[in-house]
Amino acid sequence: MVVHSLFTKSIRDMRKSKVQFISIFIMAVLSVTIVTGLDSMWKTIGEQTDIMYAASEISDMWVNISNPSEKELWSISRTKGVELAEKRFVINALTGLEGRPTLKIYTISRSSRLDRPIIQQGGLKSRGGAIIDSSFAKEHGLKINDTIELKVNGRWTGFKIEGLAMSSEHIYSVKGTTTIIPDPQKYGFIIISEDMLKSIYGQKIYNQVCIKLSAGADAAAVEAEIDKVLGDNLIGIVKRGEDSSTNNVWSNISQFRTLAAIFPLMFFIVTALITQSTMLRLVENQRGQIGILKALGYTKGRILWHYTSYGMYMGLLGAIVGLLLGPNLFGRVLIPWLKLTLADDRILVNYTNFIFSLILILICTGGISLYACLRLLRDSPSMLLRDKPPKEGKHIFLEALPKLWNRMRFSRKLIARNTLRNKLRMAMSIIGITGCTGLVVAALTLTVMVNGIAGHAYETTYKYDQKILLDEKVDSRFIRNIRLDGTVTQIAETAAAVISPDGSRTMKMLSVFPQDSPLIRLTDMDGNLVRLAEDGITITRKLAETLKVKAGDSIQIKRTDGSYVYAPIRQIIYMATGQGIFMTDEYYESMGETFKPTAILVKWNNKPDRAFLQSDNVDEYVDRVSQMKDVKASTRVVYIAAVLLIFMGGILAFVVLYNSSMLNFSERIRDLTTLKVLGFYQKEIRSLVLTENILSVISGSILGVPVGKVIADIIARGLDDQMDLVSRISFQTVAVSGAITLVFALIINGIAARKMKNIDMLESLKSVE
Amino acid sequence: MDFIRFENVEREYHVGGHVIKAVDGISFGIRKGTVNVVLGQSGAGKTTVLNLIGGMDSPTKGRIIVDGQEISSMSEYELTTFRRNKIGFVFQFYNLVPNLTVLENVQLAKEICSDPLDSKEMLIKVGLEHRLDNFPSQISGGEQQRVSIARALAKNPQIVLCDEPTGALDSVTGRKVLRLICDAAYSMGKTVIIVTHNAMIAHMADTVIHMKDGKIAGIEYNDEQMDAEAIVW
Numbered sequence A: 001m002v003v004h005s006l007f008t009k010s011i012r013d014m015r016k017s018k019v020q021f022i023s024i025f026i027m028a029v030l031s032v033t034i035v036t037g038l039d040s041m042w043k044t045i046g047e048q049t050d051i052m053y054a055a056s057e058i059s060d061m062w063v064n065i066s067n068p069s070e071k072e073l074w075s076i077s078r079t080k081g082v083e084l085a086e087k088r089f090v091i092n093a094l095t096g097l098e099g100r101p102t103l104k105i106y107t108i109s110r111s112s113r114l115d116r117p118i119i120q121q122g123g124l125k126s127r128g129g130a131i132i133d134s135s136f137a138k139e140h141g142l143k144i145n146d147t148i149e150l151k152v153n154g155r156w157t158g159f160k161i162e163g164l165a166m167s168s169e170h171i172y173s174v175k176g177t178t179t180i181i182p183d184p185q186k187y188g189f190i191i192i193s194e195d196m197l198k199s200i201y202g203q204k205i206y207n208q209v210c211i212k213l214s215a216g217a218d219a220a221a222v223e224a225e226i227d228k229v230l231g232d233n234l235i236g237i238v239k240r241g242e243d244s245s246t247n248n249v250w251s252n253i254s255q256f257r258t259l260a261a262i263f264p265l266m267f268f269i270v271t272a273l274i275t276q277s278t279m280l281r282l283v284e285n286q287r288g289q290i291g292i293l294k295a296l297g298y299t300k301g302r303i304l305w306h307y308t309s310y311g312m313y314m315g316l317l318g319a320i321v322g323l324l325l326g327p328n329l330f331g332r333v334l335i336p337w338l339k340l341t342l343a344d345d346r347i348l349v350n351y352t353n354f355i356f357s358l359i360l361i362l363i364c365t366g367g368i369s370l371y372a373c374l375r376l377l378r379d380s381p382s383m384l385l386r387d388k389p390p391k392e393g394k395h396i397f398l399e400a401l402p403k404l405w406n407r408m409r410f411s412r413k414l415i416a417r418n419t420l421r422n423k424l425r426m427a428m429s430i431i432g433i434t435g436c437t438g439l440v441v442a443a444l445t446l447t448v449m450v451n452g453i454a455g456h457a458y459e460t461t462y463k464y465d466q467k468i469l470l471d472e473k474v475d476s477r478f479i480r481n482i483r484l485d486g487t488v489t490q491i492a493e494t495a496a497a498v499i500s501p502d503g504s505r506t507m508k509m510l511s512v513f514p515q516d517s518p519l520i521r522l523t524d525m526d527g528n529l530v531r532l533a534e535d536g537i538t539i540t541r542k543l544a545e546t547l548k549v550k551a552g553d554s555i556q557i558k559r560t561d562g563s564y565v566y567a568p569i570r571q572i573i574y575m576a577t578g579q580g581i582f583m584t585d586e587y588y589e590s591m592g593e594t595f596k597p598t599a600i601l602v603k604w605n606n607k608p609d610r611a612f613l614q615s616d617n618v619d620e621y622v623d624r625v626s627q628m629k630d631v632k633a634s635t636r637v638v639y640i641a642a643v644l645l646i647f648m649g650g651i652l653a654f655v656v657l658y659n660s661s662m663l664n665f666s667e668r669i670r671d672l673t674t675l676k677v678l679g680f681y682q683k684e685i686r687s688l689v690l691t692e693n694i695l696s697v698i699s700g701s702i703l704g705v706p707v708g709k710v711i712a713d714i715i716a717r718g719l720d721d722q723m724d725l726v727s728r729i730s731f732q733t734v735a736v737s738g739a740i741t742l743v744f745a746l747i748i749n750g751i752a753a754r755k756m757k758n759i760d761m762l763e764s765l766k767s768v769e
Numbered sequence B: 001m002d003f004i005r006f007e008n009v010e011r012e013y014h015v016g017g018h019v020i021k022a023v024d025g026i027s028f029g030i031r032k033g034t035v036n037v038v039l040g041q042s043g044a045g046k047t048t049v050l051n052l053i054g055g056m057d058s059p060t061k062g063r064i065i066v067d068g069q070e071i072s073s074m075s076e077y078e079l080t081t082f083r084r085n086k087i088g089f090v091f092q093f094y095n096l097v098p099n100l101t102v103l104e105n106v107q108l109a110k111e112i113c114s115d116p117l118d119s120k121e122m123l124i125k126v127g128l129e130h131r132l133d134n135f136p137s138q139i140s141g142g143e144q145q146r147v148s149i150a151r152a153l154a155k156n157p158q159i160v161l162c163d164e165p166t167g168a169l170d171s172v173t174g175r176k177v178l179r180l181i182c183d184a185a186y187s188m189g190k191t192v193i194i195v196t197h198n199a200m201i202a203h204m205a206d207t208v209i210h211m212k213d214g215k216i217a218g219i220e221y222n223d224e225q226m227d228a229e230a231i232v233w
């Protein structure tokens, strides 16, 4: 059968240029793997969260309020746009477990409909019972019917675990600004009954109203209305997407979406270029065969399809393998590193984008093959059967500069002419190397940036030994009077409601401390030491970006009495982690507030004051060193990503350089043999082929640096809202990336050189092929 | 003393379990400054002999001595150096580098050897002074072969090896090319070895070596050489 024999022919042809076809296949696999992999990440995270949000009926906003009355609740629920409002009590509590982890307590009542836990096992049965975070329980080996001790209202109380659950508010479960990646060893949630809380406090107590908006309601209008109704009782409003859990989930999703959209592009381009150069050569070498097929009466379409199918097979095969590989590699390996608590561990695949990338890869393989063949098919069979016209030499632009040209060695001239004649191959190598260097630069930059976070925060900025969180009853005077043996800085850290110039409302971290504290050294973007503004506020760069403000603008900050005051932004500082508003205690008092520290930072002269630390004036304390360790530990996911990036860069460089050297070599084997016979040494011949690689490695490495910066920026921006990562391409990064790329290139050159040595020079002299 | 000497030289090839003796224990000598023709049918082992002299191939047995050096025991690198300085090749299919101009093709050879001759002069000698800046694809086969000869001579080698130099040319052109080789060789005192399966060329040689099945079938010494142009093909 004709079709069958043609198929056999394609298989044989492919086997003959197996390196090229394997390369096309690998590139196709990589392209589709990256698209489906990244897609599956955001799709999985997105859909799983949606499922959880729907299952738990997550609120649209949470209103923090000091003890709302029935009347206030009633007026909130009557606000236009509010469909449902429920009150609850939320507070962080220490547990009696080892390492003193914190659990966030939420109360629930029989009638609660919003923000319900997603029960895994059991349920809330008795008044003294509790539903506990299943990840936390697993981490601490807690089971149903165990009892857990919590410090609530200053007293240790035991709760019987009756259920295990997940929470929509704890998909990304972080305590606050000090942790970056969730750690169920340290933080989780617990749900107890309203009645139980009442018996602990001696009265019914609430501090939060959960609000579900009716469809199409204007959130901003609802916010403004609630603010007006509650006045000074309102502490602040957090919208869904602003709290650390939902916010992080969203930034994760959008980060992978952006990456999936731009990142694979260069892999597709390289696939197309490799296919192009491979097929052009194959078709060219088969001029005669095409002529015979035509003379035999094969239709143009048949012949076209025959050659198109070469690329198609590779593209199709690659896409299928990519579909299997992508979601598993990215989803299964990377998603767990994000430490999200999701409903289940299914990995979802975005088939729409898969189909799209399949079509794209088929264009890059099959389409390009078709194009390569079309050019030749225009010739008549008799023309095709005649010998291929010898490749023409062409003068190149460099010759217009006789001074330069005449001084070049002939081997250099040869390289120059060859390189310029094969612009396509050169482009392929350069793009490949650009990609490789880009990926390596991105990987290293990310690592350096993330490594820098801990150091910037806990070495450059903060100089204390310990941060001691104070009990509610402690005030500024008390601290001054106890005369701790060390340098002490009082600091008040609260969440404050702010209104930015465009009218949007958010809750932001507000830190108040005295001017010129030796324990806090603020710096600007360039690392210069800066003082707090005296007549206004100082905010962090990333916050300025989020609020869309600059120095000189004013934002409104809500005071304890409920009214807003304008505070001018005088200073922008850089904080690697923990974005917020900073002001001096004096400026704070000038706003009409009283400075009451929530914590003190201490640098001890001798040993820490045990007696003070154990006293009931202290809620909790933490060493700066261990804070730093925590941050470092929590950013390990970045290393995995970096390894993955470097790995992909390596494959890219390898495929591209190996291909271009082999193409270059086989195209010019006759020339090279001639040179060898003339008495050129192996080394000289090798350099003739490989100089082209060196040229593309050099230009690609240079182009790769900005590409790497862009990739690093995209990943960094999405990493976390609290982190301000500024990608600085350091000299070391460039040097190391250049070195890594060069090592890749040298390995490939070595392999290519060995392959070249095996070529029998006599063989290729015998005929004109 | 022979300039080139073969002593019981054997060259075997192993092809799919079979052993082919391309050169089967031959011994002969070639004097300096002579024109030699190796004759024989296709497959007789002529090219193999030429490649052995040129250091492109090494014998499996026996010794080859060129200008007092035993090349049969040289390393790959030494052989390359030997080729570089002592040998000029002319091939059947010219083997010019398509991406270099006529002049550059000749200069290329010059670039690597110790005592080269002027490239332009060589091209004038072969009558191509008007083609210097053309690429090989822009000139005829005969002209290309002349470039190839110029390239071989420009290296100022002691030995010029030609493997069927007229094989791809028509008879008139072929004759011109042969004459060129012989004239140049005589005037410059080169030792020339021309391989061919065409017996007519033999008349212009000092020595004719007949080969058959890898062995030497006979050696003729001509006292009077015919002018290449006078040979009827």
Ligand SMILES: Nc1ncnc2c1ncn2[C@@H]1O[C@H](COP(=O)(O)OP(=O)(O)O)[C@@H](O)[C@H]1O
Pocket: A762, B013, B014, B015, B020, B021, B022, B040, B041, B042, B043, B044, B045, B046, B047, B048, B049
């Ligand atoms: N590289 C090789 N591998 C195997 N056999 C070879 C090789 N080169 C030559 N031969 C064999 O050696 C014999 C002599 O070849 P060659 O010297 O090319 O003959 P000629 O040039 O006289 O036509 C032939 O039978 C040929 O098939």
Ligand SMILES: [Mg+2]
Pocket: B046, B047, B048
């Ligand atoms: Mg031969």
